[in-house]
Amino acid sequence: MNGINMPKKFKIKHILLLLLLGVAITVVVDLIRISKYELIPRRPAEKIKLQDNEVQYELANGATEIDWNRLDGTLRYIKEEYDCSDFRLVNLIRILYEAGDQIPEDYKNKIEEVLFNFRYWWDESGENSMCYWSENHQILFASAEYLIGQKYPDTIFPNSGLTGKQHLQKARKRILDWLEMRWNYGFIEFYSGTYYKEDIGALTNLIDFAEDEEISVKCRMILDLLFYDVATQNINTMFVSASGRAYKNNRTGGSGSTLGGMTTYFWGSGEKIGPGMMHGMMTTQKYELPPVIAEIAKDSSNVVIRQSNGLDISELKAEGYYGTDTRSMMMQWGMEAFTNPEVVRNSMKHIRNCNMFSNEFIGEFKILDLKVIDWLHLEPLLIRLLNPQPNGVAIQKGNTYTYKTKDYSMYTAQSYHPGTYGDQQHIFGMNIKNHFSIFHTHPAIEKDVENQSPNYWVGYGHIPHAVQDKNVNLSIYNIPDKKGMMEMDLLDYTRAYFPSEKFDTAYIDRNYVFGKKDETYCAFIGANNFEFRDEANDDVIQKGKQTFWITEAGSKNEDDSFEAFVERIKNSKVSFSAETLELNYQSNGKTYQLKFGEDFMIDGKLTDTNYSRYDSPYAKAEKKDKTLTFNYKGKSLFLDFDKLIRIYK
Structure with missing residues (x-):
């Protein structure tokens, strides 16, 4: 028997060795192949002068003498397919459609050569380092491809081999899919003061120039929903809120936080915006903001706005x-x-x-x-x-809660994936009327270390478990002991943006921070003592890895004097366990309980932080509802997405 079995074992052993050898050789060959991959620069080595916005602005405002060579930088940028070339296409398309007959023939040929050879989508021939995929880029690329295809339907585009008409048809499907996603689920980059601008540029071009009625009407509807978002989250024209994608200025607020001047134009002083991607909104004859949205934006009553944005x-x-x-x-x-x-x-x-x-x-x-x-x-x-x-990096569903009064607004993405990494998300903050904002965070890296995101001001090292009820926010941070894979740093403190010099009164009292600006009051309560960082006057540090921040807002209308507000906050009961990560807080007759990663309780009752699509005094709707109705102060907006009905009065 042994004489028969030995060869079989021998063969099995050698087969396994051959398999392992084959795997090893495959891995080595793959590693050699991978080592030869080369990255294409996404930005030019030297800055290129881009003047497409200025040229479009001048043409839209009646200029007849144009130095067309000023577009050379833009054409070079697009030809080289540097990242954000789709931004440059917005006003180049407007120039072609609105002032094409003013362009000298030889220069128009130069423009067309660039446009016909461009890589409009990720499935076409070629390679580059353009970002095609984020929400705003998707509609920018599709809008450009559609409108250029529509303008040159019979031209064969050399890079793709498709005619203009085929490009139009290809882009049309993506446009309609994108619009349907926004209708059903809202914006992934919810309340983004940066990326809503790009959406506006792309949608306005389609509204003005698309000959397809379905696209034009649906774009108007989605633009309505975008401006409804801005209206509900703005306070006296300052647009700062919880967001899927926010940068430093989108978190700190101030006079520049007006969505590029859109809030000022539509429900502020009415001042028109200057050159830029959104300038088409100043000249469009096909989009009018429904009056109900402007009325909602100006509402100064106490209001709670709950909303669901995107998907998990x-x-x-x-x-x-x-x-x-x-x-x-x-x-x-x-x-x-x-x-x-x-x-x-x-x-x-x-x-x-x-x-x-x-x-x-x-x-x-x-x-x-x-x-x-x-x-x-x-x-x-x-x-x-x-x-x-x-x-x-993944932007998941934001169940957002916003409480607005005439003196302040407070906002939270409720229970947003506690403890996970956060690339550009903004989870919580408070607007001190329209002067500025305050917020806290766990920075991903130290101050002054360069990185686009996340960094000291953008995103989070680890996201807190944050919840809100009206003027009270509870946030628990649970920072791990060891860095995760590819984690750049792991700081053992949390910090708040609290610009003390911008307040009328502001000070730290052990584990309390208090501030007063005009008739608006605010307070932070922490697990450990607070301190200003180094000599900074806007950077409040709380050391510790298992900590909490309680934020409470007040006003002269609600608390009478600032001193009374301070006294009330100091008398509110707080308890916290760093071991169980359970926080309890009593304020203004309510008892709040939050345990990290678990439920939020108010007065012993579970609080549901999963919201319907819209839940506010202005609109009630579930996700994927076929129709939407917005009402306020006798004005209304009715939208039926499938039937292309848009009625406002």
């Missing part, structure tokens, strides 16, 4: 956005969900199919481009084990 990754499958088709990838990558376990294999397939390893934004995916990982479907397991910081 866990909802993608049920909602039909889980594949690698264009529509699904628009949702997944629109959420900036690249590495998350649920979608990482989709990302890898998409990157391979579209030849995108040379793209600077996603070039690091090459470390997963091993055949062994792909064959064994190991990507989700590896991501779960490593939990890399890029998981925090």
